Amino acid sequence: MLDLAPATIRTWETRYGLIAPERSEGGQRLYSRDHVGQLRFVKSQVELGRRPAEAHRLLRERLTRGETFGGTRMRVLLAESRLGAAQVLSELLGPDGFEALLASEPALIVIDAGDIDLDELSDRVGASGTKVLPIEGKALLTQ
Numbered sequence: 001m002l003d004l005a006p007a008t009i010r011t012w013e014t015r016y017g018l019i020a021p022e023r024s025e026g027g028q029r030l031y032s033r034d035h036v037g038q039l040r041f042v043k044s045q046v047e048l049g050r051r052p053a054e055a056h057r058l059l060r061e062r063l064t065r066g067e068t069f070g071g072t073r074m075r076v077l078l079a080e081s082r083l084g085a086a087q088v089l090s091e092l093l094g095p096d097g098f099e100a101l102l103a104s105e106p107a108l109i110v111i112d113a114g115d116i117d118l119d120e121l122s123d124r125v126g127a128s129g130t131k132v133l134p135i136e137g138k139a140l141l142t143q
Contacts, residue, residue: 001036002036002039002040002043003043004039004043009039012039012042012052012056013029015052016052016053016056018038018056018059018060018063019031019035019038019039019042021035034068034069035069036069037068037069038059038063038069040069041055041058041059041062041069042055042056042059045058045059
């Protein structure tokens with residue numbers, strides 16, 4: 001899946017201790033989707049010219065911030081925290097379906113206009129006077 005030698009993965013596991021897979025009853029390493037994403041991140045950093053130790057330091061920093069590598073959690077910036085938008089998102093998407101970053105000042109909220117599950121949130125936020133910026137298609141918001 002990653003085009004990495006098993007010995008390289010085992011060496012990184014032993015040396016840096018960040019990516020520690022579960023073991024089967026027979027002793028085989030069982031990597032989660034998140035582990036594969038972490039290994040993919042380290043490999044890409046090494047391919048960019050970083051040393052493995054530096055790549056693992058960057059991985060540790062990202063893990064410390066709570067970032068995941070195998071999931072598809074939606075990242076949402078809630079520009080208005082007094083409306084209960086996080087609660088509405090939790091009801092619509094489930095508590096683990098998104099990560100909310102709350103802004104201290106009311107400003108603007110960006111919502112995928114093509115996602116009918118977010119219509120209620122858009123209506124509630126817009127009714128409060130907060131500006132709603134609808135986006136369409138597969139727009140990608142990154143950090």
